[in-house]
Amino acid sequence: MGQDVLVTVKGTRRDADSPPETIEVVSPGTYYCKNNTYYIIYRETALTGMDDTTTTIKSDGRTVTVIRNGSVSMRQVFEPGQSHRSVYQTGFSSMETVICPWQIEVDLTEHGGSIKLEYELVLAGVPAGTNSLEITVKKLLPASKS
Template sequence: MSVRSLWIFPAIKEHRDMKKDVWLTISSQQQFAGCDEENIDLQTAATLYERGGKYYIAYEESELTGLEGTKTTVKLDGKTVALIRTGTFPSHMLFAEDERHVGLYQTPVGSEMAIATHTSRVHNTIGENGGHLIIDYTVEVDNSLMGEHHFEMTVSTKPNIQVV
């Protein structure tokens, strides 16, 4: 009788965090109760990076968005998206399909208010070469519907552009 030894070595994967400069195209439609639809379209430079299997997009807000002095980071984890703002107007919003989440929002006058988001759709194809994100959601303040929102972000890689 012979004995065979079988050694199984787990595959060792070298992990390197990815980071690259990208170009964002953002389109947002907002419909507030009793008001006309508001559309916002903008393009900006950003950084796309991967850490721990999740993708992140970070960019500086500008005067055009009314959030000057604020850094926005979008954390993508499959069909869950976190929007984290730091700086002048800090906030944290979470979007997960068919879920309701409550977060804090700091108003321009410095007070905080709790807002709830109910997300009806998250479509995310963003990876290391860019992609597309769509989020449809409603916003509630004090359990009252304030508006319906449609958000789209396209991430395009761009060579030789420095993000400052």
């Protein structure tokens, strides 16, 4: 079920005390639409510090939910005008997170597309800066036959 895609995730974190920090990861993944909701599924890498974790991103065009299961467990909901609390769980500890989005752009079709999120992150009650997340989904081209 689903089509093979290349998922690019570019995250940038900003706070008042240091320059912006950007991480970009490109991973193979799976992409499909079910009941008017798009699903992007890929495995995290050691670069993100979440190896052995599967990430599922789902969007109905208005709300975006990021779910991680594995060495890290969490569920972040990005909904216009709403803050959402969740728990970020690792094998060592857990911490409450709050997502306060101010920009959510979803441009997904059956061929792929992009999601752009801008939000404030609060960790354990302490503001942790502003973040942007850009997710791009592109179909993998079939290998040419030689």
